[in-house]
Amino acid sequence: MDSLPTAEQAGSTWVADAERYDHWFESPWGSYAFATERQAILAAAGNLAGKTVADIGCGTGRFTTDLERRAGRVVGLDPDPSMLAVAARRTAAPLIVGDGHRLPFGDDRFDVTIAITVCEFTTDSEVVIAELVRVTRPGGRVIVGALNRHSPWGIANRHQFDQPPWDTARFLTRADLRRLGRPHGTVHLQAALYPPRALPLISAWGPVLEPIGRLVAPGAGAFNVLTIDIHDQEHCP
Secondary structure (H helix, E strand, C coil): CCCCCCHHHHCCCCCCCHHHHHHHCCCHHHHHHHHHHHHHHHHHHCCCCCCEEEEECCCCCHHHHHHHHHCCEEEEEECCHHHHHHHCCCCCCCEEECECCECCCCCCCEEEEEEECCHHHCCCHHHHHHHHHHCEEEEEEEEEEEECCCCHHHHHCHHHHHCCCHHHCCCCCHHHHHHHHHHHEEEEEEEECCCCCCCCCHHHHHHHHHHHHHHHCHHHCCEEEEEEEECCCCCCC
16 A cells, blocks of 8 residues: 545545645555555666656655655646645645646646556546656656555455445556556556555565565565656557
8 A cells, every 4th residue: 555545535524634744655564565566666667767757646746756866857636635735845846736637737738647556546446647747758658556455455454445435446457557558558567565564664674575575476466656658659640
C-alpha cells in the first residue's frame, strides 16, 4: 500500500486527515512501502534529467519532492486541497487541485506522467489512463502504480477491504493493467512489495526478497507498475 486514498479519489464519504495521512509514511510499513514503491517507479521512469514530469494524485508531495530533485520540471496534482497544503511545505513544485478524469493540462504537455495508487480509487480507470496518455507527449512515458489485492499484503489485510474507503476500490489485476495500456503504446509490467506487512527487521531482509519475488512470483507483489511508452502517432488525427 502506497498510502490511504483521499475521499475524492475513493468516491466515498470518508475524509482523510492530511496530517494523519502524511504521518502514515513514518510508520514501519509506510516507510518500507514508500521506499520500495519509489524505487520501482523511478526504475520505470529512467533518467529524468531535464524532463517535464507530472505527479498525478500527489497527495502530500513526498514523491513529488523526490521527483523535483531529479527532473527538469515537476507539477503535482491532487483532488484534495488539504493534501496540497501539506505538500506545499516540502516542495516548490507547482501544485494544482484537479480530477484525474479531466486533467487541467493541454495535450502533449509532459515527458513523463506518473499516477501512483490512483486508478483503483477513481470512477473509470480507462478514462484516467486515457487522460494520462493525452497529456504525455508522443514518445513519452506513462507510469501507473496499482495495488494488488491478491498479493500476500492483500490477503493479510483483507479485513480492511470491507471498510471505507477500501470498500469502494476497484482493484486492477495485471491483466487489467495490460489491457488498459496496450491501446496507447508498448507496455511493460513490473511487480514490487512482497512482504505482507512490517515484519521484524523488514528493512534488512525486505530488499533481498524483492528481486527474488519478481523472479519467481511476479504476480504476488502488492504493487504493480505499468509502464506505457506512448506511440509516436498517439495524438495524430
